[in-house]
Amino acid sequence: MSxxxxxxxxxxxxxxATRLAAGTxxxxxxxxxxxxxxxxxxxxxxxxxxxxxxxPPAEPxxxxxxxxxxxxxxxxxxVGTRVSFPNxxxxxxxxxxxxxxxxxxxxxxxxxxxxTLVFDQPGIVALGCNIHDAMSAYVVILAxxxxxxxxxxxxxxxxxxxxxxYRLDVWHPRLxxxxxxxxxVTADTAATQSxxxxxxPDKRLRRAPDGGGGGYK
Amino acid sequence: xxxxxxRFRRFSLRLLALLLGLLFAVLATTYLVVSRANxxxxxxxxxxxxxxxxxxxxxxxxxxxxxxxxxxxVMTGDDALKQVRRTGNNRTLASLLQSFSTRVxxxxxxxxxxxxxxxxxxxxxxxNENADPFRLLIREAIDQDLxxxxxxxxxxxxxxxxxxxxxxAPYPNVFGWFGLAFPIDRAFAWKIRETTAVQLTYVSLDPPxxxxxxxxxxxxxSLPPVLAAVLAANRDRLAHTLPPPTEIVPLPDDRYVTLIxxxxxxxxxxxxxxxxxxxxxxxRSARDLExxxxxxSLVALAAAAVLALVLSRSISEPVRQLAAHTEKIAAGDYASxxxxxRADELGQLATAMNxxxxxxxxxxxxxDLLDKNVSPEVAxxxxxxxSALGGQEREVTILFAxxxxxxxxxxxLTPHELLTLLNRYLDRMSAAIEAHGGVIDKxxxxxIMALFGAPVAQADAADRALAAALAMEKALVQxxxxxxAEGIAPLAIGIGVNTARVIxxxxxxxxxxxxxxxxxxxxxxxxxxxxxxxxxxxxxVITSAATLAARRPxxxxxxxxSPSSASSPLPTFRPxxxxxxxxxxxxxxxxxxx
Numbered sequence: 001m002s003x004x005x006x007x008x009x010x011x012x013x014x015x016x017a018t019r020l021a022a023g024t025x026x027x028x029x030x031x032x033x034x035x036x037x038x039x040x041x042x043x044x045x046x047x048x049x050x051x052x053x054x055x056p057p058a059e060p061x062x063x064x065x066x067x068x069x070x071x072x073x074x075x076x077x078x079v080g081t082r083v084s085f086p087n088x089x090x091x092x093x094x095x096x097x098x099x100x101x102x103x104x105x106x107x108x109x110x111x112x113x114x115x116t117l118v119f120d121q122p123g124i125v126a127l128g129c130n131i132h133d134a135m136s137a138y139v140v141i142l143a144x145x146x147x148x149x150x151x152x153x154x155x156x157x158x159x160x161x162x163x164x165x166y167r168l169d170v171w172h173p174r175l176x177x178x179x180x181x182x183x184x185v186t187a188d189t190a191a192t193q194s195x196x197x198x199x200x201p202d203k204r205l206r207r208a209p210d211g212g213g214g215g216y217k
Numbered sequence: 218x219x220x221x222x223x224r225f226r227r228f229s230l231r232l233l234a235l236l237l238g239l240l241f242a243v244l245a246t247t248y249l250v251v252s253r254a255n256x257x258x259x260x261x262x263x264x265x266x267x268x269x270x271x272x273x274x275x276x277x278x279x280x281x282x283x284x285x286x287x288x289x290x291v292m293t294g295d296d297a298l299k300q301v302r303r304t305g306n307n308r309t310l311a312s313l314l315q316s317f318s319t320r321v322x323x324x325x326x327x328x329x330x331x332x333x334x335x336x337x338x339x340x341x342x343x344x345n346e347n348a349d350p351f352r353l354l355i356r357e358a359i360d361q362d363l364x365x366x367x368x369x370x371x372x373x374x375x376x377x378x379x380x381x382x383x384x385x386a387p388y389p390n391v392f393g394w395f396g397l398a399f400p401i402d403r404a405f406a407w408k409i410r411e412t413t414a415v416q417l418t419y420v421s422l423d424p425p426x427x428x429x430x431x432x433x434x435x436x437x438x439s440l441p442p443v444l445a446a447v448l449a450a451n452r453d454r455l456a457h458t459l460p461p462p463t464e465i466v467p468l469p470d471d472r473y474v475t476l477i478x479x480x481x482x483x484x485x486x487x488x489x490x491x492x493x494x495x496x497x498x499x500x501r502s503a504r505d506l507e508x509x510x511x512x513x514s515l516v517a518l519a520a521a522a523v524l525a526l527v528l529s530r531s532i533s534e535p536v537r538q539l540a541a542h543t544e545k546i547a548a549g550d551y552a553s554x555x556x557x558x559r560a561d562e563l564g565q566l567a568t569a570m571n572x573x574x575x576x577x578x579x580x581x582x583x584x585d586l587l588d589k590n591v592s593p594e595v596a597x598x599x600x601x602x603x604s605a606l607g608g609q610e611r612e613v614t615i616l617f618a619x620x621x622x623x624x625x626x627x628x629x630l631t632p633h634e635l636l637t638l639l640n641r642y643l644d645r646m647s648a649a650i651e652a653h654g655g656v657i658d659k660x661x662x663x664x665i666m667a668l669f670g671a672p673v674a675q676a677d678a679a680d681r682a683l684a685a686a687l688a689m690e691k692a693l694v695q696x697x698x699x700x701x702a703e704g705i706a707p708l709a710i711g712i713g714v715n716t717a718r719v720i721x722x723x724x725x726x727x728x729x730x731x732x733x734x735x736x737x738x739x740x741x742x743x744x745x746x747x748x749x750x751x752x753x754x755x756x757x758v759i760t761s762a763a764t765l766a767a768r769r770p771x772x773x774x775x776x777x778x779s780p781s782s783a784s785s786p787l788p789t790f791r792p793x794x795x796x797x798x799x800x801x802x803x804x805x806x807x808x809x810x811x
Contacts, residue, residue, distance in 0.1 A: 092309040
């Protein structure tokens, strides 16, 4: 073993030690009918100590305006993260929020325009466009580094969670009730949390206006 | 006079036909009148309902127009709209109009500049081509300075109500126009149908000869008669004739009361609004009444039929009995009696017929007795003239015949054998007498008294009597031959014939009468008969000079001149002198007849 390798070895050891100390929480979210639920933000809030301050990522999160929709529908970010709003459409859009965590209005802007805002308060921000009623999106700002948004299979794998007691928070735009629970994360284990949620009916407007019926439905 | 079909062989059928026919006519007329009145009432009721529905259709459209126009006025003040207007980006404007369209539930929202050029539409399928009707409305609104304007037109081939509302920036500066539209489609028709239960159809008449259904609540197979009715109504409209407000149009499922109204279109031929209500539900309560009436009528007809049958039977049955009874009487059965237990005219008739039977049988019995007890001539004369045969003085030839030695005979025979023999003898003698036109007056034991010339006068009575006497002699010879064969001793006879004027007539009590003759001449005849016993005379038949005098002059021997000449030879007379007769002053000159 040569000397130049030593620090590297020490680093590997240190990393291994850290790894050995962290646990993994696999959260599976399903609805009443057992179907996986996407766009659910699951997060772990430590109960024994304050959450470690995490520097926000250097790259901003992106919520684009495309096809008269906000994409993605749900965006989860850590407190202090910058979020960019590019307009990829050929028409004008406007973006506003009246949510306490981040009330704002980006005035009418044309194709190609891109505005960036910093979301520095934890909370949930509902986004809208005052031109297009069908456009709707959410930005979830979290004060913990342990969070994920479920993909279409409804399963989020939260890794590198230090052992300890946590509150498992669950949020979805249509969530009925609060399925939060306290869990204990132990070292070197992958605990699976199955969460069953009740969802309210999806009331999002369809992008194209209803053509038939003449309003007499 | 009476048609063949109405001639009935039986009274019951005639009565039945009459009663039922009359009742049926009355009931049928009532039914038809009630049915027609019910139908007219139902039609009137349906018409009122349809006219109300037409107003509800107009009112519904009017409310929708007001609602959309109010929404357009709110849109006018929308800040997002003003921001988009400032960008001049009509595609953004179009997407905003889509949001508006969803918010206010307006199927079509379009935006025009102040000059009426189309800037944006919420419905990408409805581009410039359909802007013309809106432009027309905008122009009219500008010309007439209207705060809003509406009209019917086709958008995308479908019937729509169009509304234009000015876009103020700010009021009263018109910087553009909202053009809103909602379709008159199947959903609209069904909404009206749900509230009014009326069938609703909009029909396009562009071109006028090719009607096209725009919206309807009816099934497809019901539409052809509706279109035909619309075409006819449109011809009336074009000819400026005034058709009835409603008509009955038969559709596959029912007859419909139909109201057709025309709605003006923007610069095009009008559309027809067809409102229809089925007649059957309207008539339901009336039909119940009619069915009840029908049932009552049938019961009444059945009751009338039974009544007519009973009534006619109560008349025809006794009449039939009377007829049958009459036939019995005609056949000679007077013994049977007809019993009809009724007090009316038929009962009286039966009683009268029974009395007639009694009368007829009585008469028949009398006739029968007369024939047996009286000679047929007397009986006939009695039946003809009743008891008017009393007291006639006339010349009659009387014949007396007596059986000799009858007393001796009666001692040898049993009473029955005696009576049989006597009747046999009297029968032969009677036949001989009657064969010569004599009338048996009476039998007196074994003696016979016969008359010639009474009761019917005979010119040759004397000749007949004499011929009869000879015939009797001859008949006795014949009888004796038969008796000899039976071992019975021969009979002997004595006959006296006299002609005299006597009283002829009915003699007896008022209960029993005998036609006979009385007078001296009868006694003489009896006396002459007695004289035949005188052995010296050697004759069985003795007659008087009076009889000889009464004979008709002897005609030349012509067989046809006398009734007796054919069967018997002319008698010969041998004078026997004169004999005194008891009770008579002059003696009587007598002759033996041979």
